[in-house]
Amino acid sequence: MPLNTSANPALPIVKDTGLITIEVFPQRHRLLVYLDHIPYKSFPVAVGNPSTPTPVGEYIVTYKGKNWGPSFGSRWIGLNVPWGVYGIHGTNKPFSIGQHASHGCIRMRNRDVEELYEIIPVGTKVTIFGHVLGEANQELKPISEGDAGAVVQLIQNRLQSAGYYDGPCDGRFRYSTTTALKKYQRQNGLVPSGVVTKAVYEKMGLLE
Template structure:
């Protein structure tokens, strides 16, 4: 492992530890701004957050099913299509013996083990996908780098949930969706990267001003309704 990979691994671990300690941080529904990943290789992973299920396919056929824990409503697991871009070992008890990192554009997310086996089958993580340690060891040895990972659901959450309010500092596919809508409406000029920074906050305030809303920079129900995302 060269120096750059060591640096990448350290930065990934640091951010995940921060998320762990602070708590901040059907088909997949894709906005134009969300990446579409081509099928490559004989393996593929599918994650179904509502069912707390991870499925491994080989040449299109299901070969393994695992129970998992996924993100809670305030720090959801990112919906969409990604790739396994990093594989690591022994990051510490909270992450179990193995880590498979995904190329989510707005943060560090992955599939990993856990020292909280009781959380499996629940919405309990800060966005990562937790597995029992024995299962993640098996998955790690099976899955090569570059494997496509599809996480199913809707970017705004499960049908019975209301979209979460968004403010500066938030990250996620819902942030990326709002950025895309703001850009299409001419209010936002930055990258649709899923990171709610000062530029996104300023764009939200401009939108609120032009629509006679309270200019607090927070994406709440009224803005979702204006964009046709909440009825």
């Protein structure tokens, strides 16, 4: 059953207030830098593999650092993803550039991330494109308490909009999300398992 790509899932929205912005296209393995909405630089990147995808949405750069360790190359540019530590960084595996190969971060060649590091300030808006549920042919897995990520955040948003959940939509599946989900399931004729199953995705209009 295909994803409902017209479902307009709620995502973090960041107001564009800076002269410099970044756009990342995971399927194209490409990062673009814009100066006042005009393309300025383009870099090849590696992104998350299917089991640990790069988070889709709008974020901001919150930290810049150097030499975090060999796996992160010569520069680290941190993003404000609420459920984990994600960033744009260099790599000691330059052969991975152009692939779905990371644990969710955006990898760049060290020379490229060093150039990017000098261009962008903290506070830069970063837009990562894609559908929060993944590609159209991707199998949706059940999620439950203890999981984290963009799909959890989407479910929290849906539960909150429907009046079942009043906690933070932070992408972390805690007991409060389980409780809200069970209530949603009971009141919508579903088994109150506290697990986001295919039936839950369908009931929330996320699958066509």
